Amino acid sequence: MSLRDLIRARVAQNGPISLADYMAECLLHPEHGYYTTSVPFGAAGDFITAPEISQMFGELVGLCLAQAWMDQGAPKPFTLAELGPGRGTLMADVLRATRGVPAFHEAATVTLVEASSQLAQQQRELLAGFDITHVASADEMAEQPLFLIANEFFDALPIRQFIRAGQRWRETQIGLSGEDLVLGQGPALPQPALKDRLQDTRDGDMVEYAPAVGPIMDAIGGRIARHGGIGLIIDYGDWRSLGDTFQALKDHQPVDPLADPGAADLTAHVDFEALATAAPCEITRLTPQGVFLERLGITQRAQSLATGLRGSALEAHIAAHRRLTHPDEMGNLFKVMGLFPAGCSPPPGLDQ
Ligand code: SAH
Numbered sequence: 001m002s003l004r005d006l007i008r009a010r011v012a013q014n015g016p017i018s019l020a021d022y023m024a025e026c027l028l029h030p031e032h033g034y035y036t037t038s039v040p041f042g043a044a045g046d047f048i049t050a051p052e053i054s055q056m057f058g059e060l061v062g063l064c065l066a067q068a069w070m071d072q073g074a075p076k077p078f079t080l081a082e083l084g085p086g087r088g089t090l091m092a093d094v095l096r097a098t099r100g101v102p103a104f105h106e107a108a109t110v111t112l113v114e115a116s117s118q119l120a121q122q123q124r125e126l127l128a129g130f131d132i133t134h135v136a137s138a139d140e141m142a143e144q145p146l147f148l149i150a151n152e153f154f155d156a157l158p159i160r161q162f163i164r165a166g167q168r169w170r171e172t173q174i175g176l177s178g179e180d181l182v183l184g185q186g187p188a189l190p191q192p193a194l195k196d197r198l199q200d201t202r203d204g205d206m207v208e209y210a211p212a213v214g215p216i217m218d219a220i221g222g223r224i225a226r227h228g229g230i231g232l233i234i235d236y237g238d239w240r241s242l243g244d245t246f247q248a249l250k251d252h253q254p255v256d257p258l259a260d261p262g263a264a265d266l267t268a269h270v271d272f273e274a275l276a277t278a279a280p281c282e283i284t285r286l287t288p289q290g291v292f293l294e295r296l297g298i299t300q301r302a303q304s305l306a307t308g309l310r311g312s313a314l315e316a317h318i319a320a321h322r323r324l325t326h327p328d329e330m331g332n333l334f335k336v337m338g339l340f341p342a343g344c345s346p347p348p349g350l351d352q
Contacts, residue, residue: 003032003262005163016173016184020158020211022297023266027156028115030111032262035116035156046249046265049152050234050289050330054320056305057151058093058226060296065103065147067348068230068340076107076230076335080147083113083138083216084153087122094149095130096196113138134173138219145225146229148220148339153276154235154268157210161246162191166207169194182222200240208241208268219279224339225281230347231339236271238335239286245269272337284350290331293324 001009007025007045011017027034050057069078091112098104111133114120122323135141161172168188175184197207220231237245248264250258255264276283302321309317325331338350346352 003029004181004260004338006032007181007261008179011174011176011181016175016186019172019174020160022174022273023158026126026261026264027158029262030117031293032345033116034262034265036118037262042252046211046251048252049086049090050324050334051151052087053323054317056298056301057293057324058090058323059301060293061083061095061149062091062097062149062298062299064232064348065230066091066098069104069107069145069147070101071348072145072228072230072344074107075145077109078107078147078229079111079142079194079223081106081111081113081141081146081148081189083150084156084207085112085123086116086152087118088112090149090151092126095127109142109144110142111135112338113141118272119199138216141219141223142226143223145227146220146223148186148224148229148231149234150231151234152236154210154213154233154270155237156265157212157216157268159208159210159246160195161206161208161270164197164203164207166202166203166329167198168178169207180326181261183258187269201242205242206244206268208245208271209276210268212269213274214278215269217275218280221279221281221339224341228341228344231335232347233270233272233275234289234292234334235270236333237272239271240273241269241271248302270335272335275337279339282342282344282346284336284340284352287336287350288327288332289334289336290325290327292336292349293331298325 030036085091098318104348110130112123112229113135115136124132163185163189168190170188173184173186178261193209200245201207217292224231246257248266257266258284272286306314306317335351338347340346
């Protein structure tokens with residue numbers, strides 16, 4: 001049975017489902033989910049992420065994490081963690097770039113938070129030679145200092161969508177029209193979780209809300225507040241969500257999210273304010289990715305790598321640098337938010 005048939009049967013039996021339930025099924029269904037069955041990343045996949053564009057991204061993230069670790073007195077042991085590592089490229093670059101940092105690798109418990117067993121297997125293969133622990137959710141990480149990176153993780157978390165109706169909200173739901181899955185609106189109901197949004201929205205406005213953000217931020221921020229460490233959260237989105245940002249990508253093109261469940265990547269823009277509100281530790285100002293990478297020295301790193309390159313390899317390298325940093329490319333759309341403990345300085349490249 002296809003995932004479309006499974007979802008249709010579920011809706012026929014129990015009624016319309018929320019967008020969050022639909023996203024969770026499409027992305028993580030154990031047999032048919034997008035992250036279970038596809039190899040979504042890279043030029044040949046449906047989208048390409050910063051670490052897949054250039055090794056410089058992971059190298060600079062690695063040096064940022066290692067510098068923060070030294071600034072906080074090189075605690076031992078500590079967790080070096082990534083949320084949603086995809087193919088494992090980012091962690092591989094982090095580990096390579098930090099090889100020379102005295103005692104960093106010896107003190108690190110490398111922990112990958114990954115829901116897809118298929119991707120966990122790929123990550124183990126790419127990181128063969130390192131002692132890696134996989135956990136399925138952030139609250140399973142060890143209770144010790146935490147130095148964490150999450151790149152394009154939060155945009156994959158299922159969202160609920162609501163349209164304001166007076167003091168109430170109608171939720172976007174997926175229902176059936178004949179044989180087809182269709183979007184519709186549920187009844188107008190009070191939503192205690194959206195209490196604050198009554199202040200900044202008007203009738204008819206749409207807001208999005210990712211229920212998993214609270215528990216995940218609590219797990220990360222709680223460890224950082226209690227034991228020390230930092231978190232780097234990099235994603236596309238902005239300080240507050242307004243409007244419909246639910247999207248499906250296949251072969252680098254937007255497609256109808258309901259057309260072929262499980263076959264396309266489903267994402268939504270990240271509401272960084274919701275992350276900040278849920279974090280029980282200090283947070284930095286939201287900083288554009290391009291600015292963050294420049295502050296960490298991407299231009300010097302790019303120049304030094306360029307000396308060994310000629311012809312098309314050199315052109316690709318220059319294009320990758322531009323793609324990561326230029327405001328018309330990923331430089332402005334992607335934002336960085338840092339997490340750190342009270343009484344410590346913010347992570348390198350970010351300010352309070
Ligand atoms: N960080 C990677 C890939 C991001 S894609 C990169 O930069 O290339 C999103 C990743 O998050 C995938 O590895 C996916 O399997 C994982 N993921 C999605 N939802 C998750 C969840 N709820 N819990 C844990 N991992 C999840």
